[in-house]
Amino acid sequence: MEPLRWAWASRRAVAILAAVIVLLVGLAVRKWTGGAFAKYAGVALYGSLIYTLVVAIAPRLAPWRAAAVALGFCWAIEFGQLSSIPASLSKRSMLARLVLGSTFNAPDLFGYAVGIAPMAWGNKVLRRNPS
Incomplete structure (x- = not known):
């Protein structure tokens, strides 16, 4: 495999692994915590998960x-x-509730950035030092 192509395949694999880890952490937070911590940790982890999926789809x-x-x-x-x-879809499906949510909450807009920023920084560091 060409070196550049290998790098993209490797980034995709790391992103998929990261997505699985973030998803498991998110489910653990949902199960074992509650209140404001669970709410905002879930929002940040949702942002992290979406970031890893973007990288998995477009590793370049x-x-x-x-x-x-x-x-x-x-x-x-x-x-x-x-x-x-x-909200209508969330009443019918747990998956829709997890993916789409149901109620607008302005602080969530910041929470997504909180979850995405460290993932982007880590991705940048890994790309710079691929060893």
């Missing part, structure tokens, strides 16, 4: 571009909650 993207795509996606989901559609 620069870390900060991937962060912008992930943040835009998260914000689109959050602003979509201003309509009645996510």
